Amino acid sequence: MKTLFYKPIITGLVIMFFASACISDLDPKSLGQNSLNSATVYQTTADYKSGLAKVYAAFSLSGQQGPAGNPDIINVDEGFATYLREYWNVQELPTDEAVYSWAEDGSIRPLHFQTWTPTNTFTSMMYTRIMLAVTYANEFIRASAKSSDPEVQKFAAEARFLRALAYYHGLDLFGNISFVTEDDLPGAFFPKQISRSDLFNYIESELTALESLLGEPKFEYGRADKGALWMLQAKLYLNAEVYIKSTKYTECITALNKVISSGKYSLPGNYLQNFRADNDTSPEMIFAFNYDAKRSQSYGGMDYVIHGSICGSMQPGDFGVSSGWSQNRVTPEFVSKFSDISGNTDHRALFYTDGQSLVINDVAVPTDGYGVTKFKNVTLAGGAAPSGGNPDYVDTDFPIFRLADAYLMYAEAVLRGGSGGDAGQALTYVNSVRTRAYNGSASGNITSGQLTLSFLLDERGRELYWECTRRTDLIRYGQLTGGSYLWSWKGNTKAGTATDSYRDLFPIPAAEVVANPNLIQNPGYVE
Numbered sequence: 001m002k003t004l005f006y007k008p009i010i011t012g013l014v015i016m017f018f019a020s021a022c023i024s025d026l027d028p029k030s031l032g033q034n035s036l037n038s039a040t041v042y043q044t045t046a047d048y049k050s051g052l053a054k055v056y057a058a059f060s061l062s063g064q065q066g067p068a069g070n071p072d073i074i075n076v077d078e079g080f081a082t083y084l085r086e087y088w089n090v091q092e093l094p095t096d097e098a099v100y101s102w103a104e105d106g107s108i109r110p111l112h113f114q115t116w117t118p119t120n121t122f123t124s125m126m127y128t129r130i131m132l133a134v135t136y137a138n139e140f141i142r143a144s145a146k147s148s149d150p151e152v153q154k155f156a157a158e159a160r161f162l163r164a165l166a167y168y169h170g171l172d173l174f175g176n177i178s179f180v181t182e183d184d185l186p187g188a189f190f191p192k193q194i195s196r197s198d199l200f201n202y203i204e205s206e207l208t209a210l211e212s213l214l215g216e217p218k219f220e221y222g223r224a225d226k227g228a229l230w231m232l233q234a235k236l237y238l239n240a241e242v243y244i245k246s247t248k249y250t251e252c253i254t255a256l257n258k259v260i261s262s263g264k265y266s267l268p269g270n271y272l273q274n275f276r277a278d279n280d281t282s283p284e285m286i287f288a289f290n291y292d293a294k295r296s297q298s299y300g301g302m303d304y305v306i307h308g309s310i311c312g313s314m315q316p317g318d319f320g321v322s323s324g325w326s327q328n329r330v331t332p333e334f335v336s337k338f339s340d341i342s343g344n345t346d347h348r349a350l351f352y353t354d355g356q357s358l359v360i361n362d363v364a365v366p367t368d369g370y371g372v373t374k375f376k377n378v379t380l381a382g383g384a385a386p387s388g389g390n391p392d393y394v395d396t397d398f399p400i401f402r403l404a405d406a407y408l409m410y411a412e413a414v415l416r417g418g419s420g421g422d423a424g425q426a427l428t429y430v431n432s433v434r435t436r437a438y439n440g441s442a443s444g445n446i447t448s449g450q451l452t453l454s455f456l457l458d459e460r461g462r463e464l465y466w467e468c469t470r471r472t473d474l475i476r477y478g479q480l481t482g483g484s485y486l487w488s489w490k491g492n493t494k495a496g497t498a499t500d501s502y503r504d505l506f507p508i509p510a511a512e513v514v515a516n517p518n519l520i521q522n523p524g525y526v527e
Contacts, residue, residue, distance in 0.1 A: 082300025091468040096487035113492035124509035137163035157213035228287035231401035249418030277385035286401035293389025311366035320377030329369030333487040
């Protein structure tokens, strides 16, 4: 049974409290019995849990009622203004894993072309969503400091983790971003800009401090726990050479050893168990953004991932949803990665080919490029989604961290010279992932001599495609920009062409730079 503690959330309550936070210099009790602020909203432990719900919901939903109306951010379409939808766009579309059909105000195709500018709608919305998630967390952390209830303090630790997660995305995507914590009281001021290295150090210190405060792995599905923290540490350390020009592969292995040795996670026999409407039952899931067709309705998030993957002659009913949006497909260069060394069948190659052309002559044509059938809103057994909700929405959760990723990160960190692991164990972990991919057969297993960094990059693509890892992985390998690896329509040419390395970071939104004199634009984007 899926536990979705953050649904339903407080309708309007938290947002109204945030809106009133600028009067923090007044005595809240003097504002009258109908005022909404920390003194009146948070009376019981249940009140605090509902407040924490909004911090979680910032990553999955777009407003207070769903699927639209009473939005977090005004004057934008709620469907494309969700955190997960924007995160998926900026992590997948600039890579070989996804192309997008619709024009979307002229801003979305440049993501795949790698021709975005500081005024791009989607990169700007991602930046806004990150800072909004940080703001929600800050407000909750500040309010929870008034309680001595141990349960409330655990909630505060979860909010700090979610803030660290948002800041990690900011570190990875934008580098040098605005920085505020609970110590920056609401009011009129210009947030300072933090350097990428200082933000790395802040996230690292936060995660170290939180390790003893979060719940044990799997204490409640959908909530941040030690397992999620160790995975975020591992991600931070695996990419440290990109972020701070210093290697931390040993620290990465240390964090991964904690995940793996906890004994709380295992690979299910069926890869698809991680991507169906009952994926909360997968023993592999470490942390996810949760969805429920009745209680968390949104046209963004997982609705976007599933509806948006249906194109051409694909049948929406086969995906457990009402319609296909003919948006996202995959490049032929990525499809070719499944012609692997063994020549056998890799069952992770979940592509729809009927009526679809492998070659992408025109990104605007939804039948150019294979479809992807990885995520569906049906159970593993093929039945209806558990909530029995409206098929316009989905029950499938989005995996943020899962065990196969931990195994592949371990192998990479070992190959890159980290201590605390060994090559034999790395090979065992990689082959366990591949054995599952080949339906329990060892025919796809590799030898120690075949376990190379280039193999692992491709294997991460095969295992984790459309799970928001590809852009970060390609940057770590020096292949997102430049000309060492080309794919269809990279650089806005059919065959692909080299792009500038400064695009390894997205620009700080132009509107932010204009509004905040403390912000300096990332190199390459300054006119």
